[in-house]
Amino acid sequence: MPDGQLDLDTADIGDLDSYDGALGGLTRREFLNYCTGVAAALGLSPALGINIANAATTAPRPSVIWLSGQACTGCVETLLRTSHPSLETLILDQISLEYNETLNAGCGHQAENWKQEAMKANWGKYLMVTDGAVPTKDGGVYCKVAGKTYLESVQECAKGAAAILSMGSCSSWGGWPSTGVNPTGAVGLHEVIKDKPIVTIPGCPPNPYNFLSTVLHFVTFGKLPALDDKGRPKFAYGRLIHENCERRAHFDAGRFAMEFGDYGHRQGYCLYKLGCKGPETYANCPAIGFNDVGQGTWPVGTGHPCFGCTEQGVGFTKSIHELASLKSVTPPNSYPDVRMQKGEGASTGAVAAVAGIAGAAVGAGAIIASRLGKHDKTNDTNPGA
């Protein structure tokens, strides 16, 4: 980690086995396994894992400047939770992380000076990563670092960036700071940096492997993975959560949890009726899970409906238990289902009574109106009355 004083070790890490510590104690085999896994996450042939391993160890380490705006730091912290191998080993040693407010060893003027120096030294070549929304209201005064608004910082930093990467929903489209009344005028990075393409990794937090895989793709092939119209890597955001959800069969069969803790919920039925936003949210959560502890470690897997954190207009905007708008199929009605019609409908007598009351009111109104009409005429012809 740069602190402005230390001369960075730039020695070539060619022979992995002899360089103990570079991979956090991993053996060569374990490291290659990881790179093969990354290749699989990217949808590439496992053979390309070797390329990734080579790139991660031999390519010149690109400088990364990481800026944080209106964020909760969750996006940085989620990166710390990658475990095979851990982030500090692979990424912080493979890229050269010049500046990150959460991970900086230095602070104050020291850190700020280093950022300026790193930008100058790598102008046009560094990778810019941001997390957090950009406040724009009142000149952006709602987020300041080193006496400079965050708005100015990202504009300054973006000018010299080779590529820009938005980490998390706040940076990708504004996230929660931008929802509701949005008192600070928070927007996503793409709203203030318009002259450069921005890769977005939305999520709250996003799965760290989506970020890692994108960066390694960049390091390996020197270009970014295929992106969709919102700048999201297609390998991670190409499909609806609904399409890969392990509970999808229950949806198709018309089996829904209706309340937390009811029979259907305990059986692992589909959470659509509890407001799951999987049917309108693009992400690979069901496919790769979180925290490397096996299958089922994602919100829906634990029994809570997805709230659509990656999607603008869904996450933080729709209520948690509001029904998702289905983009593909609607739940079938033809199965004998658990969603019984509840409550009492109209009985003949009740409808008759309401119709009678309404009819009597209209009828009486008409009679009174016509009598009043006669009254008015009498008054017109006989103004003295």
Place this chain on the structure above:
Amino acid sequence: MTSLVSHDAAPSAQPAHAPVGGRLVTVPFLIALAFVAIAGFILVQRFAHGIGAVSNLSDGYPWGIWVAIDVVIGSAFGCAGYVMALLVYILNRGEYHAMVRPAVMASLFGYGLAGAAVLVDLGRYWNFYHMMMPSYAQPNSVMLEVGLCVATYTIVLIIEFAPAFLERFGMDNARHKLSKVLFFFIALGVLLPTMHQSSLGTMMVILGHKLSPLWQTQMLPVFFLTSAVLMGFAIVVWESVLSALGFRRIMETAELARLSGLMVYTGLAFVVLRFVDLAVRGQLGAVFGAHGAVMFWVETLLMIGGIVMILPVASRRRGKALFVSSSLFLAGGIIYRLNVYIVGLIPAVGPWSYFPSLSEILITVGIFSLEVVLYLVFVKKLPVMHAVSTKHG
């Protein structure tokens, strides 16, 4: 009430109000009484066997017509006294003075019966007094505000209407004393409905997406207050046209013309504000497809009908136009409140359905019939109506 204005402050002065008189037991009176009796019979069932025995209320629709019609709409009918007190005493428009006492009486019935109707809807009605005890209170609750405010306002209305009783039974001394402090209660009587009528809207704001976007807005308190004022004007116009016809009295034409002007502008403001609000929320498209769109148009067209009817100034002096217009405004206000409380509601984890049971409807009918019965008794036996306007010949 009269004693507030200086020119007839002396209790011995010629009374400005007089009982209408006439036979009390008439056919409409007996019909209304019959409906009250039916409701009484069903109420015995309700209190003996519980709410489920007589109503269609459910977990999805815990509030049915007993709340939406008896309380929310009934209290809007009761806003006659509110708008008249506001006009006469706060804005100092003395020309409407003759209409104050009937209006306060209408409010007394509206609110008194709304308060009583709440007891029918309360599952554990025997705990209702908890509301009055600070140790049980949750001071941030909108419902507590509404409950306490309605209860207080009912008491205030009784005090505001007390001069009629005191006059009738010749208690001039007490009346004179009351007249010295009445201003305080009249001020309260204007403050309290402003608070709880808007809170009736606030109560539905917390439903969030469970209320159709056609009605769910942060502006609900404003719309409820505006609709309360509108329905208050409408009920005053409606009541005085009808009582002129029914009791063969001369219509208060000049006052009604001015009052209906206020009514039509309030109605116009309401409709325009509704569409502005929809536009600001980006929900203009919802009027053609969202949950309850048909009822939105029923409500809006009734309001527009009421406006069109008396927009020409000349028609504001015609009994027929005034009657039809105020009826349309009342119907529009009723449907608006019904829409917010029942039609626009989308209960979670459904599908739920609700339509009031016959017993529920008959209880509501009984409560409104009781209002008619009490109205007839009061105007015939107590000095409520303005005395000088009895029709000659």
